[in-house]
Amino acid sequence: MLDKNKVRIADCMLNITDLGPGESSKIPLQIFSSGMPATLLLVGTNDSGGIPTSLKTIPLKVISVPPGANLKVDGKESGVTPKMVSLSIGTHTLEFAKDGYANGSSPIDVTADEIPGGSITFELGGLSRDTLELRDGTSVLGDVISVSMTSVVVRVNGGDQTFDRNRVKKITLVERETVQQAPVIVPTATQK
Numbered sequence: 001m002l003d004k005n006k007v008r009i010a011d012c013m014l015n016i017t018d019l020g021p022g023e024s025s026k027i028p029l030q031i032f033s034s035g036m037p038a039t040l041l042l043v044g045t046n047d048s049g050g051i052p053t054s055l056k057t058i059p060l061k062v063i064s065v066p067p068g069a070n071l072k073v074d075g076k077e078s079g080v081t082p083k084m085v086s087l088s089i090g091t092h093t094l095e096f097a098k099d100g101y102a103n104g105s106s107p108i109d110v111t112a113d114e115i116p117g118g119s120i121t122f123e124l125g126g127l128s129r130d131t132l133e134l135r136d137g138t139s140v141l142g143d144v145i146s147v148s149m150t151s152v153v154v155r156v157n158g159g160d161q162t163f164d165r166n167r168v169k170k171i172t173l174v175e176r177e178t179v180q181q182a183p184v185i186v187p188t189a190t191q192k
Helices: none
Strands: 057-065 070-073 076-080 081-086 090-097 104-110 118-123 130-134 141-146 151-156 160-163 170-171
Touching: 070 081, 081 104, 081 170, 090 118, 104 118, 104 141, 130 151, 141 160
Parallel strands: 057 118
Antiparallel strands: 057 081, 070 076, 070 090, 090 104, 130 141, 130 170, 141 151, 151 160
């Protein structure tokens, strides 16, 4: 803050980290000065390269295990992993989806002092269904019901599909938790 003679009478730092480029916000500000203010001057902070930190983006390589997951950044489609994305300063949410795997998400904080060239790796949750990979390259997701020397039966969306065993290249089974139920005891009528 400057007085009418352009002499600095107050100095403070206002740190705003959750606004993106072009966004605005009303923020209450209380300043104590040593005189009557005439001018308020706001100056943005620049990084060492002279770029305003509010406009700075950091390139980041996003990798998923397994690769080939659909990636969303802050709810917007961003392509398929592995993918190079540019993130602005602030907090972002990365979302991952791949057929046959549990969807996942991860928050990520990008600070003004981040150095370009980093990467993040996200491991997708385990398979949610069995996968049957056919020799023609297609995949069938469902529950494998039976496997014999001549056929494979898979339950997909409540209906059973039978595949010739020679068409099957690979079967990936999901580990299932078995729930042991207590035996049901039905009382019998006693004879007199």
